[in-house]
Amino acid sequence: MPSRLRILVLDDEPIVCKRLKPAFQKAGYEVETCTDSATALQRIEETAFDVVVTDLKMEGADGLQVVERTHQVLPRARIVVITGFATLDTAKESFRKGAFDFVAKPFKLGDILDCVRRIEAELREGAERGDADGGAGKDTSS
Amino acid sequence: MWWPFSARGGAHPPADTRWRIRALFQNFRRILACNTQALERMAEMDQALGGAYIFDRAFLEASVHELARLVHHVVYNLNALTGNGYVALYDRYEELRGALGGVLAGGMLAGGMDGTGPGSDTDAGAAAGGLADLVADVRDVDWEQEPTAGFEAACLARLARHHGARIADALVVGTAGCAVLADGGANADAMERDLRDRAVRMGGDIASFTLRACPVDETGRPAGPETERTGVAPDMLSHALRDMLRDVTGDADAPGTTGSAHGVVALIQPESPLSVSGWLHSHAPMGPVRHAVLVEARFASGDGTKHAPRVSTDRYALSRVHPFDLLCCEIPQRAASATLPDGREPLAPSDALRGLLRGSALLEPPFPQGLAGLAMAAERLAGQPVELRWGMDPEGRCVLLGVRPSTVRLAEDAPDGSDDTPAPDASADDVPAMHVLRRGGQTVQMGVAAGGVVRLTEATRPEDCPLGGIGVARAASPNLAPLLGRLAGLVTEFGTTAGHLATVARELRVPAVFGMPGVRDAANPGDIVTLDAGGTTLYRGAVEGLLHTTDADEDLHPAAPEYRTLRRLLRLVAPLDLVDPDAPDFSPAGCRTYHDILHFCHEMSVEALINLRDTRPELAAPRVHRVRLDLPLDLRLLDVGDGVALPPGMAGEPTGRDPWLDLSAVRSAPLLAFLDGLRAEGAWSHRPARLRAGDILSGMGDASGTAANGAGPDAGWAATGANLAIAGRDYLNLTLRLGYHFTVLDVLLHDNPNRNHAYFRFAGGMADPARRVRRAHLVRNVLEELGFAVRMRGDMVTGRLRAMEHAALRDIVAALGMLTAFTRQVDTTLNDDADMVRAATEFRLLRENPQRQARG
Numbered sequence: 001m002p003s004r005l006r007i008l009v010l011d012d013e014p015i016v017c018k019r020l021k022p023a024f025q026k027a028g029y030e031v032e033t034c035t036d037s038a039t040a041l042q043r044i045e046e047t048a049f050d051v052v053v054t055d056l057k058m059e060g061a062d063g064l065q066v067v068e069r070t071h072q073v074l075p076r077a078r079i080v081v082i083t084g085f086a087t088l089d090t091a092k093e094s095f096r097k098g099a100f101d102f103v104a105k106p107f108k109l110g111d112i113l114d115c116v117r118r119i120e121a122e123l124r125e126g127a128e129r130g131d132a133d134g135g136a137g138k139d140t141s142s
Numbered sequence: 143m144w145w146p147f148s149a150r151g152g153a154h155p156p157a158d159t160r161w162r163i164r165a166l167f168q169n170f171r172r173i174l175a176c177n178t179q180a181l182e183r184m185a186e187m188d189q190a191l192g193g194a195y196i197f198d199r200a201f202l203e204a205s206v207h208e209l210a211r212l213v214h215h216v217v218y219n220l221n222a223l224t225g226n227g228y229v230a231l232y233d234r235y236e237e238l239r240g241a242l243g244g245v246l247a248g249g250m251l252a253g254g255m256d257g258t259g260p261g262s263d264t265d266a267g268a269a270a271g272g273l274a275d276l277v278a279d280v281r282d283v284d285w286e287q288e289p290t291a292g293f294e295a296a297c298l299a300r301l302a303r304h305h306g307a308r309i310a311d312a313l314v315v316g317t318a319g320c321a322v323l324a325d326g327g328a329n330a331d332a333m334e335r336d337l338r339d340r341a342v343r344m345g346g347d348i349a350s351f352t353l354r355a356c357p358v359d360e361t362g363r364p365a366g367p368e369t370e371r372t373g374v375a376p377d378m379l380s381h382a383l384r385d386m387l388r389d390v391t392g393d394a395d396a397p398g399t400t401g402s403a404h405g406v407v408a409l410i411q412p413e414s415p416l417s418v419s420g421w422l423h424s425h426a427p428m429g430p431v432r433h434a435v436l437v438e439a440r441f442a443s444g445d446g447t448k449h450a451p452r453v454s455t456d457r458y459a460l461s462r463v464h465p466f467d468l469l470c471c472e473i474p475q476r477a478a479s480a481t482l483p484d485g486r487e488p489l490a491p492s493d494a495l496r497g498l499l500r501g502s503a504l505l506e507p508p509f510p511q512g513l514a515g516l517a518m519a520a521e522r523l524a525g526q527p528v529e530l531r532w533g534m535d536p537e538g539r540c541v542l543l544g545v546r547p548s549t550v551r552l553a554e555d556a557p558d559g560s561d562d563t564p565a566p567d568a569s570a571d572d573v574p575a576m577h578v579l580r581r582g583g584q585t586v587q588m589g590v591a592a593g594g595v596v597r598l599t600e601a602t603r604p605e606d607c608p609l610g611g612i613g614v615a616r617a618a619s620p621n622l623a624p625l626l627g628r629l630a631g632l633v634t635e636f637g638t639t640a641g642h643l644a645t646v647a648r649e650l651r652v653p654a655v656f657g658m659p660g661v662r663d664a665a666n667p668g669d670i671v672t673l674d675a676g677g678t679t680l681y682r683g684a685v686e687g688l689l690h691t692t693d694a695d696e697d698l699h700p701a702a703p704e705y706r707t708l709r710r711l712l713r714l715v716a717p718l719d720l721v722d723p724d725a726p727d728f729s730p731a732g733c734r735t736y737h738d739i740l741h742f743c744h745e746m747s748v749e750a751l752i753n754l755r756d757t758r759p760e761l762a763a764p765r766v767h768r769v770r771l772d773l774p775l776d777l778r779l780l781d782v783g784d785g786v787a788l789p790p791g792m793a794g795e796p797t798g799r800d801p802w803l804d805l806s807a808v809r810s811a812p813l814l815a816f817l818d819g820l821r822a823e824g825a826w827s828h829r830p831a832r833l834r835a836g837d838i839l840s841g842m843g844d845a846s847g848t849a850a851n852g853a854g855p856d857a858g859w860a861a862t863g864a865n866l867a868i869a870g871r872d873y874l875n876l877t878l879r880l881g882y883h884f885t886v887l888d889v890l891l892h893d894n895p896n897r898n899h900a901y902f903r904f905a906g907g908m909a910d911p912a913r914r915v916r917r918a919h920l921v922r923n924v925l926e927e928l929g930f931a932v933r934m935r936g937d938m939v940t941g942r943l944r945a946m947e948h949a950a951l952r953d954i955v956a957a958l959g960m961l962t963a964f965t966r967q968v969d970t971t972l973n974d975d976a977d978m979v980r981a982a983t984e985f986r987l988l989r990e991n992p993q994r995q996a997r998g
Contacts, residue, residue, distance in 0.1 A: 013198040015704045020196060023676070084200035106190055106197035108585075109676060 009033045010040040011055040023109050037061040056083040071098030078119040169219040173747045180212040184716050185640040185935040192648040193588030193698040206242050213736045220743040224750045230730035245710040276319030280312040288362035290316045292407035297545045304627035305519045309542045317405030324387045334380035342376050345412035352411045355386040357403035361701045365403040416442040416533035417483040418504050424517040425527035428459035431469045435460040435514040439504045456504045463684045464593030464610030466514040476502040515609030522651045525700045579664040579680045586644045589653030591631035592672040592684040595665045614665050618643045618656045631673040640935050752778050767803035776864045785810035785869035810869035812891040815952045819959025824988045895947045905938035916972040
């Protein structure tokens with residue numbers, strides 16, 4: 001894994017991207033943001049992000065499609081779903097499609113930073129162990 | 143759903159009306175439940191304003207929708223309880239719901255200087271006449287009016303109101319007013335006359351005015367270059383302003399609409415005499431100094447000599463961190479005979495520097511430092527660097543003439559979440575750990591600030607608090623609120639993010655963290671520290687890398703639509719002004735916010751149940767008894783099923799006031815348990831010198847003050863102010879009045895442990911707010927020790943407990959009674975956190991002491 005985690009944030013509400021980006025940067029990560037899922041899907045094909053943070057309900061491809069595609073293209077990437085419409089069903093579906101964590105809006109900055117730090121720690125442990133997928137293959141949906 | 147009512151024994155209503163009473167009681171319980179949920183939702187919205195939460199528009203819509211649902215439920219249930227006694231509340235609810243919907247749709251609150259007429263709570267909006275919202279005194283402009291009055295007027299007004307700045311007299315012509323002037327017609331004629339009259343009144347002897355006009359975007363921020371005219375006579379104001387509007391818009395046919403401009407705003411200032419004037423840039427480089435407050439100063443007219451004026455400007459670079467040390471300066475040569483602003487000449491001996499001459503600098507400390515402090519306050523309000531236009535009056539005092547957002551950015555950030563943002567100068571991870579003084583607590587208002595540590599107590603006066611310092615206090619007392627305008631940041635060891643001080647910190651955008659442990663030990667007065675409120679960390683020294691990320695910070699920007707919308711929503715939701723049940727405006731018409739409605743309904747529901755027998759005689763409701771206690775507590779008891787065993791002759795008493803009932807007649811197990819704890823001698827006697835029971839319980843609704851012996855006159859008694867116990871054999875719903883909030887206990891004490899539950903809500907009280915917060919922490923700790931699942935929002939603590947054995951739950955209910963008495967006694971003695979810890983220990987010992995004796 002790279003020295004600095006690469007994070008992609010996808011949310012169709014600009015305020016979320018605008019606030020998450022400097023927060024992640026301040027924590028020492030490289031960050032890209034997208035406000036439409038088409039651009040995000042394109043960037044996922046082009047760049048090996050370590051973490052993808054995505055909203056669920058959006059125009060065009062919704063968050064679950066992004067989760068699914070990310071899981072296919074970047075199997076080592078961890079996916080964090082953020083949504084204001086959190087239900088047990090959407091959470092289950094997110095995990096089934098490969099999400100690492102599920103955060104309901106509104107959330108505290110510290111909560112999502114903690115989430116990404118956990119991911120970072122796991123990825124580093126996986127890299128040290130020499131896991132090909134950084135430990136991404138394990139079942140996190142339970 | 144479980145019902146606490148029983149048909150066995152006692153004096154009960156007829157079977158055919160019992161179900162109706164049950165329904166009324168359920169109405170009451172729903173009011174309590176919805177009230178609590180709504181207060182929690184409001185606290186969440188308030189905290190979101192401080193930037194601690196990432197939220198989106200869906201959150202705002204969901205919050206408003208949920209609050210509307212809860213408030214409607216409360217109104218509905220109160221009307222069901224009172225036989226539609228408060229139908230007018232539906233109107234208030236609908237008005238507020240409509241206003242909230244309007245805000246969500248992008249509208250402003252009333253009185254927005256948008257030409258829709260008066261109606262705000264500001265002086266400008268409340269002024270009579272149709273022009274009142276077109277022209278306003280700058281001091282009356284509310285922050286809410288920024289989109290139509292412009293950033294400059296809104297910011298100046300705030301600096302004057304909260305930060306102690308002297309601002310120049312000025313009239314503001316908002317976007318609607320400028321449009322009226324530019325359009326011409328009858329309204330324009332009337333407005334011209336009004337403008338001239340007001341300007342003359344404002345200017346007094348001053349016969350010339352400066353006019354400034356600036357296009358603004360939809361947020362009220364400048365959207366183009368400003369135009370200025372000086373020396374305008376009162377009679378020419380309108381004419382000059384029209385000319386300027388044409389210049390600004392560039393198109394006389396479409397005034398106020400050019401490019402991204404949403405409209406034009408104008409400022410009209412009398413030209414008061416000034417000795418020195420200039421600009422200040424809150425963040426600008428100067429020479430080798432990259433980050434500095436740059437003050438430019440020049441003679442307001444001439445150069446201080448009798449000779450021909452020559453432009454000569456002083457430039458001072460000051461640290462952006464309190465105490466705003468002078469870093470470097472450029473002072474041009476001036477004639478030795480020049481008269482400087484202090485009336486002296488350059489070769490006069492210096493008062494401050496013995497043995498040296500005064501020199502030719504126009505400004506001397508602490509004048510530029512005071513300016514820098516105001517600039518940093520304006521920068522916090524704006525959410526970005528600013529430029530201040532200032533002057534020095536003949537008495538040597540600073541006067542702010544104008545303010546605008548700076549074109550200099552601390553770190554260029556991209557709009558709309560696009561991806562061309564460079565990384566900030568430094569991340570928190572780049573700061574050496576050795577610089578960390580303390581971590582922890584809760585973010586109240588995001589942001590980074592640095593400055594000298596100022597120890598604050600409730601006795602600290604604003605004038606003793608240096609402008610731009612970092613306040614460090616023990617607790618987040620609301621009494622510190624007047625100091626916030628002086629501070630660059632605030633950190634406390636204790637406090638709630640939902641309290642009054644937190645609300646003010648968010649309103650003033652002062653970075654703040656409450657609950658940082660041990661911060662007073664770590665930060666000594668005068669130490670320079672950096673507070674990263676978002677990271678809940680206090681650093682030693684001024685951490686440049688953090689300070690200069692402000693512009694690209696994760697903070698919720700004050701110009702962001704979501705921020706403005708949330709702030710407007712909260713104004714219609716959160717303030718509670720309707721607190722006195724005896725006040726003339728304590729009525730549905732007096733409810734101005736959702737919080738007012740909720741509180742009004744709660745008060746009226748308690749009163750309705752107490753008076754049920756009189757107000758709803760058709761229900762043949764059980765009589766409410768006054769319980770004879772050896773405490774001065776006006777407790778009314780509504781028996782809903784075997785809660786009372788009436789002595790012969792009392793049952794069916796036809797009329798008259800609520801009869802007294804001896805405690806021996808009470809059969810309700812949970813009420814007896816609670817009273818046992820409440821009356822426990824130990825709860826009162828462990829500190830006999832501090833307060834007497836009578837003093838303490840005076841806040842619990844003993845309106846007559848004669849209830850202690852149960853023999854006082856009934857004259858003057860009013861139901862409002864009484865406490866209500868709705869009790870059955872196994873059930874208790876108790877409402878105790880503490881200050882203007884209620885403490886609520888709802889408990890089922892049954893033989894079957896799986897059915898048992900206890901709910902305890904504790905809020906408000908009679909003590910001052912700081913002690914209430916400490917008491918809330920004390921209550922939370924005790925509830926947790928008792929096994930409750932506890933939630934704390936502001937000074938409201940709620941605890942829930944389920945499935946307890948009868949004996950264990952009985953002890954817990956008794957403990958809650960004891961806790962109620964105990965906290966009432968100690969609340970006036972919780973002067974500091976050590977007192978709080980000591981009180982918790984004392985209460986623990988009290989519970990463990992089996993020798994405690996009940997009264998009576």
